[in-house]
Amino acid sequence: MGTMTQRLVYWLSEHPAIIKFRWSPIQSWGSTWSFLLTSMAFYLTVSLVLHLILVLFRRRRPVPLGPIPAVYSLSMALISAVIFTGTLFSAAAEIRDTRWFWRRSKTPLQWLLCFPLGTRPSGRAFFWSYAYYLSRFLHMFRTYFTILGHRKLGLLNIFKNLMLLCMSFLWLEFSQSFQLVEIMLATLVYSVVYGYKFWTAIGLPSTCFPFVLSCQILLLGSNLLCHVGVLLLHLRKGGCNGIGAWIFNSVLNAAILLLFVNSFVRKMHLRRRQVEDDDSVLHSCSASKETKVENKIKDKNH
Numbered sequence: 001m002g003t004m005t006q007r008l009v010y011w012l013s014e015h016p017a018i019i020k021f022r023w024s025p026i027q028s029w030g031s032t033w034s035f036l037l038t039s040m041a042f043y044l045t046v047s048l049v050l051h052l053i054l055v056l057f058r059r060r061r062p063v064p065l066g067p068i069p070a071v072y073s074l075s076m077a078l079i080s081a082v083i084f085t086g087t088l089f090s091a092a093a094e095i096r097d098t099r100w101f102w103r104r105s106k107t108p109l110q111w112l113l114c115f116p117l118g119t120r121p122s123g124r125a126f127f128w129s130y131a132y133y134l135s136r137f138l139h140m141f142r143t144y145f146t147i148l149g150h151r152k153l154g155l156l157n158i159f160k161n162l163m164l165l166c167m168s169f170l171w172l173e174f175s176q177s178f179q180l181v182e183i184m185l186a187t188l189v190y191s192v193v194y195g196y197k198f199w200t201a202i203g204l205p206s207t208c209f210p211f212v213l214s215c216q217i218l219l220l221g222s223n224l225l226c227h228v229g230v231l232l233l234h235l236r237k238g239g240c241n242g243i244g245a246w247i248f249n250s251v252l253n254a255a256i257l258l259l260f261v262n263s264f265v266r267k268m269h270l271r272r273r274q275v276e277d278d279d280s281v282l283h284s285c286s287a288s289k290e291t292k293v294e295n296k297i298k299d300k301n302h
Contacts, residue, residue: 012082013089013124021130023121023172028130036169040162043140050144051153063148070201072145076138077194083131084187090124091180106237113226114233114240115177125180126172132183133168136161156259163252170249176242178230178249182223189219213264220257227253 012018025032030039054063095108106114121129140161146154171179193215200206227250234240 008085009089012086013093018086018090018124018127021122021124021127023126023130028172030134031172036166039137040165043143043162044158047143047147047153047158050147054147062150065145065149069145069149070198072141073194073198073201076135077191077198079135079138080187080190080194083128083135084184084191086131087125087128087180087183087187090128091184094123094125110233110237112181113178113229114237115175115242117239117241119175119241121172121175126175129168129171129179129183132187133165133172136165136168139164156263159259160256163256167249167252170245171242174242174245176245176249177234177240178226178246181226185219185222185226189215216260220260223253224257 022028023031030036091112095111099108106116143154143157143161146152146157170176193212196207196211230240230246234243234246240246
């Protein structure tokens with residue numbers, strides 16, 4: 001068991017390719033601003049074109065995708081679990097190797113939330129940040145499955161994917177503080193959510209409460225608390241690295257949170273109206289039955 005754990009630690013945090021990682025246009029695929037903007041435009045264009053094709057052909061039934069969504073969910077759950085584990089091991093290794101330098105000024109949690117000024121995007125931690133950045137492209141395929149399966153464009157989902165891709169790029173470009181915590185929180189939730197989607201996609205029973213929605217609320221709440229922690233550390237500890245990117249990150253997170261809350265309130269309002277309509281239908285049906293019974297009794301008396 002110990003040997004297996006050591007091998008896992010080596011392949012996820014001590015491998016030379018991980019230790020020697022550098023975020024640069026020469027060594028890292030997709031590390032230029034032009035690539036980012038082109039990818040975002042391509043994703044948005046494909047989503048709109050796919051939706052327009054279904055509208056023009058007036059296809060009312062979902063496009064059969066077979067086992068593709070289930071395989072996709074299982075793959076994303078495993079990828080998210082690997083990124084979470086790699087980030088956790090690499091963060092522990094970075095703390096072990098550099099703690100002597102900042103031991104008197106910071107705790108490990110403070111280091112995770114607030115990188116020292118002058119931090120460069122290289123080494124173990126940023127390797128897994130890069131892996132998370134690449135995984136954001138895989139997350140985008142979920143939009144295509146939604147359009148084909150439900151014929152819904154899902155503008156909120158498209159906006160969220162674009163913003164998360166942009167944020168993950170900024171984490172690397174500006175060595176932004178707080179990114180490791182957000183990566184671990186996000187990948188942990190993704191591994192659970194995609195595992196649940198795989199569970200339901202193969203026909204196994206679902207929970208009696210909105211599981212995915214609960215995980216999303218938990219993730220947003222945790223991110224909000226961590227953002228407050230970063231701000232406090234920046235003001236008290238003399239500055240955190242990449243604070244400009246962090247401010248932009250905070251604005252995007254706030255926009256995503258507002259859109260999520262708006263969508264959640266609208267869904268709850270529609271559900272409440274549906275329940276009220278069902279109650280009114282049942283009430284009218286029962287009233288009509290009572291009227292019929294009364295009419296029959298009157299006819300018999302006559």
